[in-house]
Amino acid sequence: MSLVRRIARPMLAAMFVVGGLDQLKHPGAKAKAARPVLDQAPRVGLPDDPELLVRANGVAMVGGGALLATGHVPRLASTVLAGTLVPTTLAAHPFWNESDPQARAKQKIQFLKNLGLLGGLLLAAVDTDGKPSLAWRARRVGESAQRTVHTTKREARHAAKAARREARLKAAQAQNALS
Template identity: 30%
Template structure:
């Protein structure tokens, strides 16, 4: 069972590492997009999101306070969904559909991250982790 959970953690964080790389290698392009969406301090937001994704993904992957790492991912995902992917304000059907897909993906990943938080904070023996949870749910 421990190996299955580890494989799941690896598969889960691949997306966040890839996205974080984009935040750091394509900062200017992402900043322009964030600015076009009305995000305050767009460059700082892009870089902060990249840092939170790396920290959260490393935490979940290695099992270093993985519950906290899962919460860091939620902190990135929810604002991204509502600030960057406002499909309801789009008029072009193709753009609207693309933004809706991204919005729903971010919501689904936030839900999965919340479940991981609860899992890590509730299970006493996590197996194949470096530390135990930071939070303890009954």
């Protein structure tokens, strides 16, 4: 792992670990903020208890943050954290609902901060740590298989051509022996 990744991953993860622990310890205020978002969200089989959902989000944040910080499954951890950040941002920083210009500006800054964190998480989610991605490896296997097929066909053509030549030579030798 490079030095930049070793430093940057814990820095990115710290906000989620701290925020997740806060959600676990004090879900009440966040549950109030989450209620309007939950009311607007389509029902996908989630419980109707905002405190439980806030705590579950906190667990995901702490777990994903710890995994990202330690460099264990960082792509999966970043994806999980990105998933936790979207509802958190929508519930906690709805600047478009603020009428007071100062409060609106403050919420907008927090919203944009979270948007920047989301960008960092998306970059971390696609970072292969200098190793080829699965898609690249799959393409290479496919290309290798195509080269093998092409080479095998070419060698078969050469072998068939050599066999025909050898057969003509043997036939000519047989004919000369009879004459």
